[in-house]
Amino acid sequence: MAVTELPTAGMLPGGPGEGVQVVIAGEELPTQEMTLSIGPQHPSTHGVLRVVLTLDGERIDTATPVIGYMHRAFDKLSEARDYRQIIALSNRHDWLSAFGNELGVALATERLMGIEVPERAQWIRMLMAEWNRVLNHLMFLGSFGLELGAMTPMFYAFREREDIQTLMEMATGARMHFTYCRVGGLKEDLPKGFLQYSEVLVKRIRHRLLDYEGLLLGNEIFKKRTVGIGVLPGEVAKSYGVTGPILHASGVAEDSRKTEPYLKYSEVDFDVPVGNHGDSFDRFNVLFHRIEQSLKIIEQVHAKLPAGPIMPGKMPKYLKPPEGWTYVRTENSLGETGYYLVSRGDTKPWRLKMRTPSFHNVSMIPYLLKGVLLPDLIAVLGSVFFVVGDVDR
Amino acid sequence: MAMTKEERTAKLRELEQKIASKKGIGALYGLVKGMSVTMRTMLKPAITTQYPHVKPDLPERTRGVIALKEENCTVCMLCSRECPDWCIYIDSHKDVMPPKTPGARARTRNVLDRFAIDYALCMYCGICVDVCPFDALFWSPHFEYSTDDLSTLTHEMDTLAKWMDFVPPPPPLEDGAEDPSQEGAAADSATPAAGTTEAAETQAPPAREERHDEEPPQIDQEAYDAAIAQGKPDREARALAKKAWILKRRKAQS
Numbered sequence: 001m002a003v004t005e006l007p008t009a010g011m012l013p014g015g016p017g018e019g020v021q022v023v024i025a026g027e028e029l030p031t032q033e034m035t036l037s038i039g040p041q042h043p044s045t046h047g048v049l050r051v052v053l054t055l056d057g058e059r060i061d062t063a064t065p066v067i068g069y070m071h072r073a074f075d076k077l078s079e080a081r082d083y084r085q086i087i088a089l090s091n092r093h094d095w096l097s098a099f100g101n102e103l104g105v106a107l108a109t110e111r112l113m114g115i116e117v118p119e120r121a122q123w124i125r126m127l128m129a130e131w132n133r134v135l136n137h138l139m140f141l142g143s144f145g146l147e148l149g150a151m152t153p154m155f156y157a158f159r160e161r162e163d164i165q166t167l168m169e170m171a172t173g174a175r176m177h178f179t180y181c182r183v184g185g186l187k188e189d190l191p192k193g194f195l196q197y198s199e200v201l202v203k204r205i206r207h208r209l210l211d212y213e214g215l216l217l218g219n220e221i222f223k224k225r226t227v228g229i230g231v232l233p234g235e236v237a238k239s240y241g242v243t244g245p246i247l248h249a250s251g252v253a254e255d256s257r258k259t260e261p262y263l264k265y266s267e268v269d270f271d272v273p274v275g276n277h278g279d280s281f282d283r284f285n286v287l288f289h290r291i292e293q294s295l296k297i298i299e300q301v302h303a304k305l306p307a308g309p310i311m312p313g314k315m316p317k318y319l320k321p322p323e324g325w326t327y328v329r330t331e332n333s334l335g336e337t338g339y340y341l342v343s344r345g346d347t348k349p350w351r352l353k354m355r356t357p358s359f360h361n362v363s364m365i366p367y368l369l370k371g372v373l374l375p376d377l378i379a380v381l382g383s384v385f386f387v388v389g390d391v392d393r
Numbered sequence: 394m395a396m397t398k399e400e401r402t403a404k405l406r407e408l409e410q411k412i413a414s415k416k417g418i419g420a421l422y423g424l425v426k427g428m429s430v431t432m433r434t435m436l437k438p439a440i441t442t443q444y445p446h447v448k449p450d451l452p453e454r455t456r457g458v459i460a461l462k463e464e465n466c467t468v469c470m471l472c473s474r475e476c477p478d479w480c481i482y483i484d485s486h487k488d489v490m491p492p493k494t495p496g497a498r499a500r501t502r503n504v505l506d507r508f509a510i511d512y513a514l515c516m517y518c519g520i521c522v523d524v525c526p527f528d529a530l531f532w533s534p535h536f537e538y539s540t541d542d543l544s545t546l547t548h549e550m551d552t553l554a555k556w557m558d559f560v561p562p563p564p565p566l567e568d569g570a571e572d573p574s575q576e577g578a579a580a581d582s583a584t585p586a587a588g589t590t591e592a593a594e595t596q597a598p599p600a601r602e603e604r605h606d607e608e609p610p611q612i613d614q615e616a617y618d619a620a621i622a623q624g625k626p627d628r629e630a631r632a633l634a635k636k637a638w639i640l641k642r643r644k645a646q647s
Contacts, residue, residue, distance in 0.1 A: 081477055084475070084520060084523075085475070085477040085518075085520065088477055088516065088518030088519075088520060089477065091518075092516075120569065120570075159440060166452075169451070169452050169454070169455055170452040170454065170564075171454070172454070173452070173454035173455050173456040173519070173532060174455075174456050174517065177516070177517065177518070179518045179519060187519075187523070188454070189566045189567060189570035189571070190566065190567040190570065191452070191453070191454065191564040191565065191566060191567060192564060192565040192566060192567050192568075193567075194567055195567055195568075210402065210406075305569065306569065307568070307569030307570070307571075308569070308571060309571045310570070310571070
């Protein structure tokens with residue numbers, strides 16, 4: 001289109017709006033949608049998630065997450081493994097909240113078999129689950145900063161994670177895949193010095209959280225990039241089955257630790273942090289405050305931990321839950337993890353279906369990314385906390 | 394003391410925000426604060442360790458490698474069967490032991506030929522250590538056996554036995570923990586309570602010959618003849634005769 005062909009800019013008649021009328025020429029130009037494939041390997045996806053975007057200029061038109069690169073047939077595999085082996089396997093689908101996963105399997109099996117778990121074991125399980133939650137959230141706290149270009153929080157987060165992992169290693173013998181739960185209780189009791197170190201760590205991490213607050217929550221650049229970006233209304237979040245910190249950020253305080261307490265969550269005092277706007281900043285803020293609440297629970301466990309056994313007497317060599325089914329809800333680090341367990345009286349489950357939070361979080365991505373500018377993609381994707389192993393199983 | 398410290402930090406933060414919100418000084422203050430953090434960190438010792446030169450101090454329970462106490466193994470194959478990914482390879486043969494008393498039946502016992510763990514497959518879950526009824530397997534924090542060849546990760550009996558040197562005693566338990574050594578040692582192998590290993594280790598594995606200390610059963614000639622007369626094969630007749638002899642002895646004892 002030649003310059004002379006451009007529509008002439010006419011003068012507006014006098015008055016308050018006097019001046020030159022500007023016509024944007026590009027609007028008539030033929031534009032084309034562009035398809036952009038992000039991933040399967042991308043630093044913001046914590047695994048191999050591929051997102052296929054159709055772009056209208058800089059604006060995202062549609063976003064389709066492509067999942068399944070890490071499918072390991074966990075549901076099917078657990079039909080061929082006995083209950084003890086499933087506990088070891090379930091550590092692995094969401095590698096950032098291993099204890100929460102094995103806890104769910106153990107709880108489901110215990111409920112089916114009608115096993116009464118000793119008090120002390122329940123308190124220790126809660127302690128471990130909360131430490132695991134802190135571990136998980138620290139990871140996302142650090143990595144979200146890293147994705148937005150802030151390097152320091154990642155190193156800080158890993159410094160803290162190192163301390164907690166040492167603590168977990170003291171009791172369980174492993175740093176990631178704990179395999180500490182057993183059907184009926186726990187593998188071993190805590191070693192001497194564990195509680196003391198745990199108390200020290202609570203104080204230390206609470207103090208260091210101030211650094212994160214200054215670095216990220218009070219950071220002008222961070223705020224500019226996250227406030228008002230990727231807003232998720234509470235109703236939409238509920239319709240997608242989104243749970244955990246993302247749901248809380250949208251203003252819905254649904255937490256199975258509160259609404260359907262398992263272990264000893266009804267006997268400890270904690271809040272569910274809730275956001276107001278449901279944007280990326282709120283999601284991050286909720287995650288941050290969840291760490292504080294977890295530390296609060298841990299402190300209460302220190303004070304209330306009773307003495308006693310950790311296994312309910314003699315257990316059968318091969319566990320054979322009676323015929324029946326059960327569904328256990330647990331609030332895992334990233335949201336609600338459900339276990340639907342069907343037994344036909346065999347040593348292996350007939351069916352074990354998991355409902356994992358990451359799968360539902362990822363299913364909500366197309367909604368969240370619609371109409372978002374491409375540079376904001378990472379700010380949105382990083383705030384939808386998920387682990388790809390947990391999506392694909 | 395802790396309260397005052399908290400209050401002090403809160404006050405400091407308030408002051409900070411006041412300064413930071415002021416135009417002009419705000420940016421300068423941020424810069425000064427950042428540099429002061431750098432200075433402070435520079436003077437502190439590094440939190441990273443120089444790994445190959447400085448070995449990490451790992452807890453006793455660390456699941457680094459599985460060591461084998463060969464003499465405790467009875468080739469029951471439980472570990473191999475319970476392993477979720479079947480990474481334990483066991484070969485054995487039966488050895489005939491000469492009878493203890495003349496005339497008694499020769500006994501057979503399993504002899505371990507090969508015990509190998511493929512650490513390329515192992516998922517370090519510890520089920521094999523848990524199920525071992527004779528405490529032949531132990532966890533050790535030793536971890537330096539990485540190679541660049543997958544096939545060399547299958548470690549044989551001699552290496553596994555060598556790793557027994559790295560097995561630490563189980564750590565003492567936290568206050569309020571029930572000492573599992575009393576009931577744990579006798580507990581079912583499927584539910585190994587905490588720290589049973591040491592308790593069971595001091596007890597020798599059940600001696601094989603112990604049960605046969607009393608006089609071995611002999612053949613009751615009457616019963617044998619009766620069985621043969623009924624047309625039973627020799628092997629079965631001998632078994633029946635032995636049974637009759639044991640019953641007779643039991644009657645005589647009581």
